Structures are given as structure tokens and as C-alpha cells.
Amino acid sequence: MSKQNTYLSYTFVFTTTLLLKASFLFGQESKVKSLKYKINHTFLNDSVKIRTLGDLAYAFSFVHPDSTIKYAKQSLALSEKTKCNWGISFSLSILAMGMHANSDNVSAIRYINQSLDLARQTGDKYGEATALNNKAIIYHNLGELDMALFLYKESLNIRKEFKNLNGIANSYNNIGNTYVDKANYPEALENHFNSLQIREELNDSMGMANSYGNIAGIYFLLKKLNEANAYAKKALDIQIILGDYGGIVQSSIALGGVCFEKREFRKAINYFNFAKEKVKNQNNLIFGYSTALVNLGEVYNEINLPDSAMLFYNEALRIIEPNEEIRGIAFCEIGIGRSLLLKNKLKEAIVRLKKGYDIALSLHSKLHILEGAKYLADAHEKERDFKQSNEYLHKYILYNDSIFNEESEQRSHKIEFNYILEKKQNEITLLEKDKAIQKAKNDFQRLLLIGLFLTIILLVVFIYYVNRYRVKEVKAKELIVQQKLEIEKQAQNLESLNGFKNKTFSILSHDLRSPISSLTHVLDLIDQDIMSEEDFIELKQNFRAQLKSINILLDNTLNWAKSQMDGELNPVKSNVNIDLLIERNFDLFQQNISDKSILIKKEIDSDLTAWVDTNHLDIILRNIIFNAIKFTNKNGQVTVKARKENDRTIIQIIDTGKGMNKDVLDNLFTYNIQPSSYGTIGERGAGIGLILTKDCIDRNNGTISVQSQINVGTTFTISFPIN
Numbered sequence: 093m094s095k096q097n098t099y100l101s102y103t104f105v106f107t108t109t110l111l112l113k114a115s116f117l118f119g120q121e122s123k124v125k126s127l128k129y130k131i132n133h134t135f136l137n138d139s140v141k142i143r144t145l146g147d148l149a150y151a152f153s154f155v156h157p158d159s160t161i162k163y164a165k166q167s168l169a170l171s172e173k174t175k176c177n178w179g180i181s182f183s184l185s186i187l188a189m190g191m192h193a194n195s196d197n198v199s200a201i202r203y204i205n206q207s208l209d210l211a212r213q214t215g216d217k218y219g220e221a222t223a224l225n226n227k228a229i230i231y232h233n234l235g236e237l238d239m240a241l242f243l244y245k246e247s248l249n250i251r252k253e254f255k256n257l258n259g260i261a262n263s264y265n266n267i268g269n270t271y272v273d274k275a276n277y278p279e280a281l282e283n284h285f286n287s288l289q290i291r292e293e294l295n296d297s298m299g300m301a302n303s304y305g306n307i308a309g310i311y312f313l314l315k316k317l318n319e320a321n322a323y324a325k326k327a328l329d330i331q332i333i334l335g336d337y338g339g340i341v342q343s344s345i346a347l348g349g350v351c352f353e354k355r356e357f358r359k360a361i362n363y364f365n366f367a368k369e370k371v372k373n374q375n376n377l378i379f380g381y382s383t384a385l386v387n388l389g390e391v392y393n394e395i396n397l398p399d400s401a402m403l404f405y406n407e408a409l410r411i412i413e414p415n416e417e418i419r420g421i422a423f424c425e426i427g428i429g430r431s432l433l434l435k436n437k438l439k440e441a442i443v444r445l446k447k448g449y450d451i452a453l454s455l456h457s458k459l460h461i462l463e464g465a466k467y468l469a470d471a472h473e474k475e476r477d478f479k480q481s482n483e484y485l486h487k488y489i490l491y492n493d494s495i496f497n498e499e500s501e502q503r504s505h506k507i508e509f510n511y512i513l514e515k516k517q518n519e520i521t522l523l524e525k526d527k528a529i530q531k532a533k534n535d536f537q538r539l540l541l542i543g544l545f546l547t548i549i550l551l552v553v554f555i556y557y558v559n560r561y562r563v564k565e566v567k568a569k570e571l572i573v574q575q576k577l578e579i580e581k582q583a584q585n586l587e588s589l590n591g592f593k594n595k596t597f598s599i600l601s602h603d604l605r606s607p608i609s610s611l612t613h614v615l616d617l618i619d620q621d622i623m624s625e626e627d628f629i630e631l632k633q634n635f636r637a638q639l640k641s642i643n644i645l646l647d648n649t650l651n652w653a654k655s656q657m658d659g660e661l662n663p664v665k666s667n668v669n670i671d672l673l674i675e676r677n678f679d680l681f682q683q684n685i686s687d688k689s690i691l692i693k694k695e696i697d698s699d700l701t702a703w704v705d706t707n708h709l710d711i712i713l714r715n716i717i718f719n720a721i722k723f724t725n726k727n728g729q730v731t732v733k734a735r736k737e738n739d740r741t742i743i744q745i746i747d748t749g750k751g752m753n754k755d756v757l758d759n760l761f762t763y764n765i766q767p768s769s770y771g772t773i774g775e776r777g778a779g780i781g782l783i784l785t786k787d788c789i790d791r792n793n794g795t796i797s798v799q800s801q802i803n804v805g806t807t808f809t810i811s812f813p814i815n
Contacts, residue, residue: 127144127147127148127151128148130144131144131145131148138170138174138176139176139179141170142167142170142171142174142176142179142182142183143179143182145163145164145166145167145170145183146163146164146167146179146182146183146186148163149161149162149163149164149167149183149186149187149190150186150189152190153189153190153193157190157191157193157194158190158194160186160187160189160190160193161187161190161191161194163186164183164184164186164187164189164190165183165187167179167182167183167186168180168183168184168187171183177210177214177216178211178214178216178218178219180210181207181208181210181211181214181216181219181223182207182219182222184203184204184206184207184210184223185203185204185207185219185222185223185226186226187203188200188201188202188203188204188207188226188227188230189226189229189230191203192229192230192233197230197234200230201227201230204223204226204227204230205227207219207223207226208220208223208224208227211223217250217253217254218254218256220250221247221250221251221256221259222247224243224244224246224247224250225243225244225247225259225262225263225266227243228240228241228242228243228244228247228266228270229266231243232244232266232269232270232273235418235454235455235456235457237270237273237274237456240270241267241270241271241274244263244266244267244270245263245267247259247263248260248263248264248267251263257290257293257294258290258294258296258299260290261286261287261290261291261294261296261299262287264283264284264286264287264290265283265284265287265302265303265306267283268280268281268282268283268284268287268306268310269306271283272306272309272310272313273455273456273457274456274458275458275459275491277310277313277314280310281307281310281311284303284306284307284310285303285307287299287303287306288300288303288304288307291303297330297333297334298330298334298336298339300330301326301327301330301331301334301336301339302327302339304323304324304326304327304330305323305324305327305339305342305343305346307323308320308321308322308323308324308327308343308346309346311323312346312349312350312353315353317350317353317354320346320349320350321347321350324343324346324347324350325343325347327339327342327343327346328340328343328344328347331343337370337371338371338380340370341367341370341371341380341383341384342380344363344364344366344367344370345363345364345367345383345384345387347363348360348361348362348363348364348367348387349387351363352387352390352391352394357391357394357395360387360391361388361391364384364387364388364391365384365388367380367383367384367387368381368384368385368388371384381411382407382408382411382412382417382420383408385404385405385407385408385411386404386405386408386420386423386424386427388401388404389401389402389403389404389405389408389424389427389431390427392404393427393430393431393434396434398430398431398432398434398435399431399435401427401430401431402428402431402432405424405427405428405431406424406428408420408424409421409424412424418451418455419451419455419457419460421448421451422448422449422451422452422455422457422460422464423448423460423463424448425444425445425447425448425451426444426445426448426449426452426460426463426464426467428444429441429442429443429444429445429446429447429448429464429467429471430445430467432444433445433467433470433471433474436474438471438474438475441467441471442468442471442472442475445464445467445468445471446464446468448460448463448464449461449464449465449468452464458491461487461491462488462491462492465484465485465487465488465491466484466488468480468484469481469482469484469485469488472484662791663704663705663708663791663792664705665703665704665705665792666703666704666705666706667701667702667703667815668701668702668703668704668706668709669699669700669701670696670700670701670702670734670741670743671694671696671697671698671700671734673706673709673710673713674694674696674713674717674732674734674743675694676710677710677713677714677717678692678717680714681717681718681721684721684722685721685730688721688724688725688726688727688728688772689726689727690721690724690726690727690728690729690730691727691728691729691730692729692730692731692732693729693730693731693732694731694732694733695731695732695733695734695735696732696733696734697734697735697736700734700735700736700741701741701814702741702743702812702813702814703792703812703813703814703815704792704794704812705788705791705792708788708791708792709788709792709812711784711785711788712785712788712789712810713743713745715781715782715784715785716745716785716808716810717730717732717745718781719781719782720745720746720747720749720806720808721747721771722749722771722772723747723749723750723771723772723806724747724748724749724750724772724805725748725749725750725772726772728747728748728749729747729748730745730746730747730748731744731745731746731747732744732745732746733746736814737811739813739814739815740811740812740813740814741811741812741813741814742809742810742811743809743810743811743812744807744808744809745807745808746805746806746807746808747805747806748804748805749772749805749806750772750802750803751800751801751802751803751804751805751806752798752800752802752806753802756800757798757800760782760798761782761783761785761786761796762783789810792812793812793813794810794811794812795810795811796808796809796810797809
């Protein structure tokens with residue numbers, strides 16, 4: 093393996109690791125805002141709130157571990173309060189990830205084990221798969237690759253049980269990344285193709301771009317540059333459409349790596365600089381920035397400008413070390429060691445190379461070990477320490493043979509061929525199946541149509557004649573029933589109206605005869621000089637009240653008769669001033685008011701109006717005010733209030749009169765009239781006034797209600813539209 097090929101292989105792996113994290117952070121920023129808004133501004137039940145708090149905690153995983161811990165603890169507290177077992181397991185799993193991100197791995201392992209145990213005890217398969225996956229991530233980052241691989245596969249098997257396709261795709265992806273770190277590229281490629289196939293079925297654009305990028309990285313490591321270039325461009329096309337800056341930077345660095353491998357250093361530098369500038373001022377893509385710096389350092393080492401290379405490596409270390417990105421630290425140390433080796437500073441070079449090599453050994457990272465061994469062998473050879481040089485050279489050859497061999501090359505070809513073949517075969521199978529199904533459908537439909545056509549012709553003829561007879565029969569029956577109902581209704585109305593008419597004329601004949609007879613008798617007494625003028629004056633008040641009552645009674649009777657004729661009382665509406673109309677009616681009854689010394693109170697806005705017929709409202713007010721005066725004792729009080737309420741005008745007429753019992757109230761607006769009641773000084777009526785009042789109110793889209801109490805008084809409340 094050539095020197096530049098070896099280094100570039102690792103460079104791209106380092107790029108993939110960090111940029112996947114950078115891309116994740118960029119996507120999570122908008123998710124954090126969305127989840128915070130959901131928690132703070134919407135009502136959530138306990139179950140949804142637990143899930144939302146957990147999702148928010150996970151969104152902070154690589155951005156701000158303290159926030160991950162904070163929100164995971166809130167989710168855990170709510171889960172424990174509501175005794176929600178799945179929520180407790182879920183929250184503990186996220187809390188473990190926060191502790192791991194905060195470098196508290198002892199707590200992380202404790203919490204993830206508690207999560208896993210609870211999920212298993214409660215039969216929560218989804219929670220068990222999640223806990224296993226997160227536990228695998230922790231061990232993966234700690235360099236325990238075999239344990240991570242075992243846990244990832246356990247999670248995958250459970251997810252397959254309940255067919256969680258998105259989870260299955262993610263498990264294959266994680267397993268593939270672990271095999272990359274183990275330098276087992278054929279296995280890595282197979283798992284990433286499995287993940288890609290599911291993501292294509294789900295039409296998961298972001299996931300597909302992720303898989304394309306991972307596959308490109310593996311082909312790069314296998315020195316299949318054309319394939320690496322093709323898959324990187326596929327990833328880039330999707331990332332541009334999605335506006336995924338982290339992904340765009342990842343693919344740009346991958347394409348720069350291909351140019352590097354082809355010895356097109358100027359193009360490689362352009363790609364890496366483009367990536368660096370793209371994310372320079374974006375805190376959420378800081379790992380992308382450091383990755384671009386590392387790749388630039390590698391280019392400048394390759395073109396023998398070690399001083400420039402060391403500037404880039406040291407700047408990358410300044411970013412990587414606080415974030416404890418151990419693999420990145422290992423690579424930077426090896427890169428700086430190589431720069432020092434180019435400057436012939438052998439002792440310093442060996443120190444830096446050994447530091448990177450030791451980190452690689454602790455991580456079991458074959459690529460890091462390979463790089464460190466190669467340049468340590470070169471450094472010791474220049475120092476004339478051939479024993480050490482041969483030891484490191486032996487390790488280099490050993491790891492190189494285990495990573496790159498003919499079997500791996502052939503298997504990678506076979507995996508891609510199988511993926512493409514399976515994809516095409518599935519398409520052909522589906523197409524042939526669709527054609528067979530369609531042909532069967534067409535044949536069946538053709539036979540069905542012929543049979544249906546003949547059956548329909550017979551049925552149509554039969555149904556036509558049957559329906560023709562039934563329609564006539566049904567129509568005849570409906571007509572008879574309708575006519576019967578109309579006749580019965582008319583008979584009831586006629587009977588009701590006839591009874592009302594008889595009662596009305598009976599009351600009219602009595603109430604008209606008595607005052608007129610009395611008046612005639614008095615006039616005879618005056619003519620015979622039997623009654624003096626002083627006696628007549630004493631009776632005049634009573635006669636006036638009775639005549640006023642008779643006048644209103646006759647007006648009501650005439651208006652009621654008109655209401656029974658179509659169109660005679662149809663309203664002509666306008667904006668009517670309430671205050672003026674009430675004042676006019678009080679003027680009409682001024683003598684009655686004075687005779688009984690009744691106190692009149694008004695609480696009305698002078699500009700208040702209602703959308704009614706003026707004559708109708710006059711009839712309504714005249715009858716209600718007359719009744720209020722009629723049944724109020726001397727020195728009593730009548731109050732009229734009017735106000736605007738929403739889109740209606742409300743009028744209340746309140747008296748302190750005799751009041752009514754329940755029976756009278758129940759029949760107040762019906763044709764079941766009672767014998768006329770006399771007023772407190774003998775005023776008369778036929779009981780028709782309130783029926784006419786109700787009719788006028790209904791015709792003007794109004795409402796009326798009555799409250800009354802014996803010897804306390806009565807309140808009439810009416811309302812009409814304002815406009």
C-alpha cells in the first residue's frame with residue numbers, strides 16, 4: 093500500500109465519523125425549537141409529554157449534554173409520578189446518553205442497564221431495542237467494538253420481530269459503521285446496502301443520503317474511486333435538495349478525498365476549503381470544520397509543506413480535544429508526527445506518532461494502528477534503530493493484510509452486484525406479478541361485464557314495470573295520507589279558532605254592553621235632571637278608564653282579525669327609536685296614570701333602536717304598558733328599561749301590580765283564554781291583547797318572556813334584532 097493511499101483511507105473515515113455528527117447537529121437545531129414550542133405552548137397529556145421531553149433530551153445529545161440530562165430527568169420524574177413503565181425505561185435510556193456525552197460513563201452504564209432491565213421485566217420490546225441500541229453506542233464510542241456489535245445485533249433482532257422498518261435500517265447502519273471501525277469492509281458494505289434498501293422502500297431521503305455517503309466512504313477505503321465518487325454525488329444531490337448543510341460538507345470532503353487519491357491536489361484543496369468556509373461560523377457544524385482542517389493538513393503533508401500541515405492539525409486539535417473526540421485526536425497526533433518526520437525532527441516525531449498509535453491500540457482501531465505503525469517504522473529506521481523499525485513494519489504488514497486482501501475486493505463486488513441484482517429482480521417480479529394480476533382482472537372483468545350486461549337488461553325491464561306500478565301506488569297512498577293530515581290539521585285549527593271566536597265575542601258582548609248601558613243610563617239621569625253635574629264629574633274618571641279599555645279592546649280585536657287574513661299584518665321593518673315610541677304610549681295613558689297616581693320610571697338610551705315594524709311595536713308596547721297600568725294599584729310603580737345586548741335590543745316592562753299565578757302564565761299566549769280580568773279600577777279587556785302581542789313579536793323575529801309573582805308584580809321581557 094502506498095503512503096498517500098494509506099493516509100487518505102483513514103482521512104475519509106475520520107471525515108465520515110465527525111460529519112455524521114455534524115449533520116446530526118444541524119438537523120437537530122430546528123427539532124429542538126419545535127419540541128420546546130410544543131412543550132411550552134400546547135396542551136399535552138402525560139404520555140405525549142413524556143415522549144416529547146425524551147425526544148427533546150435526545151435532540152440535545154451532542155449539542156448540550158447538560159440539557160440532555162435536565163430534560164431526561166424531567167421526563168423520568170413525570171414517568172415515575174404517573175407510574176408509566178415504558179416512560180421510565182425510555183427516560184433512563186436517554187439519561188444514559190446524556191451522562192455518556194458528559195463523559196460520566198459509569199453513570200451512563202448504570203442508567204442504561206436499569207432501562208434495559210425494566211423494559212425486559214415489563215415486556216416492552218420497543219424500549220428493550222432502544223436501550224440495547226443506546227448501550228451499543230456507548231460501548232462503540234468507548235472502543236469496545238465487539239461488545240457494541242453484539243448489542244447492535246440484539247437490537248436488530250428485536251426490531252425485526254415487530255417490523256420496525258426505520259429502526260431496522262438504523263440498526264444495519266450502526267452495525268455497518270462498527271464494521272468500518274473494525275476494518276471489516278465487506279461486512280460494513282453489506283450492512284449499509286441493507287440499510288439503504290429499507291430507506292429506499294420508506295422513501296426516507298435523509299436516510300438514503302446518509303447510506304450513500306457511508307457506502308462512498310467504504311468504496312474509498314477499498315480504493316474503488318469511481319464507485320466512491322458516484323455514491324458521494326448521489327448523496328450530495330439529495331443533500332442540496334434538502335438543504336442539509338452538514339451532509340453537503342460531508343459529501344464535498346468525500347469528493348475532495350477522491351481528487352486527493354487521484355493526485356489532483358488543487359481540486360482536493362478547493363473541495364476541502366469549500367467545506368471549511370461553508371461551516372466556519374456555524375457552531376452546530378464545528379465537527380465539520382475540524383474535519384476539513386484535518387484533510388487540508390493531509391494534503392499539505394502530501395505536497396511536502398509540513399509547516400502548513402501542522403497549522404491545520406493543531407487548529408483541528410484545538411476543536412477536537414475539548415470534545416474528547418478520541419479517534420480524531422489519534423489521527424491528528426499521527427498527522428503531526430508525520431509532519432515532524434518530513435521536517436526530520438525524529439525524536440519529536442516519534443513522541444507524537446507513539447501517542448497517536450497508543451490511542452489507536454486502546455480503541456482497537458485497525459486503521460489508526462496501521463497508520464501509526466507505518467510512520468513509526470520509518471522514523472526508527474531513520475534513527476538507525478532497526479529492531480524497533482522491523483517490529484513496527486511487521487505490525488504494519490500484519491494489519492495491512494488483514495484489511496486489504498483479494499477476498500475483500502471480490503466480496504465487495506459481489507455485495508454490490510447482489511444488491512443491484514436483488515433490486516432489479518424485485519422490480520421484475522413485481523412487474524410480472526402486476527401484469528398477471530392485471531390480466532386476470534381483465535379476463536374476469538370481461539366475463540363479468542357480459543353476464544352483468546345480460547342480467548341488467550332483464551332486470552331493467554322487470555324493474556321498470558314493477559317500479560312504475562309501485563310509484564303510482566306509493567304516490568296515491570302518500571297523497572291520501574297528506575290530504576288526511578291537512579284536513580285534520582285544518583279541522584283542529586278551525587275548531588280552535590271557532591272556540592276562540594265564540595269566547596271572544598261572548599266577552600266582547602258582555603264587556604261592551606255593560607259600560608255602554610251604564611253610560612246610557614247616566615245620560616238619561618242627566619237629561620231628567622236627576623244627576624247633578626258634580627255627581628257626573630265624580631263618575632267621569634271611571635267612565636274614562638272604561639272607555640279607554642273599550643277602545644284598546646276594539647283595536648286589538650280589529651288587528652287580530654286582520655292577522656288571520658294572509659298578508660294583512662306582514663311587517664315593514666325599519667330602525668325604530670325605542671324611547672320615542674314608549675314615551676308616546678305613556679302619553680296615551682297619561683290620564684289613567686294620573687287617576688291611579690302611578691309612578692313611571694324609564695331607563696332608556698335616547699338613541700336606542702330596533703329593526704321592527706313601527707305599527708307592530710306600537711301594538712306590542714301599548715298592550716303590555718296598558719296591562720301594567722291596568723293591574724297596578726294606586727300609588728304603584730311601572731318601570732320601563734331598554735338596553736343593547738350583543739346584537740339585540742332588550743326591553744323590560746316591570747310593574748308592582750297584582751301578579752299572576754302559574755295557570756294564567758301557562759295560558760298567557762294561547763287561545764285557551766280565561767274570562768277577562770278587571771283592572772284595579774274596573775278597566776276591562778277581552779284577553780286577546782297578549783295573543784296579538786305574541787303574533788306581532790314572532791313576525792318581527794322577536795322573543796318574549798314573562799315572570800310574575802302574586803301581589804309582587806310582573807316583568808315582561810321582549811327582544812328584537814338591532815339591525
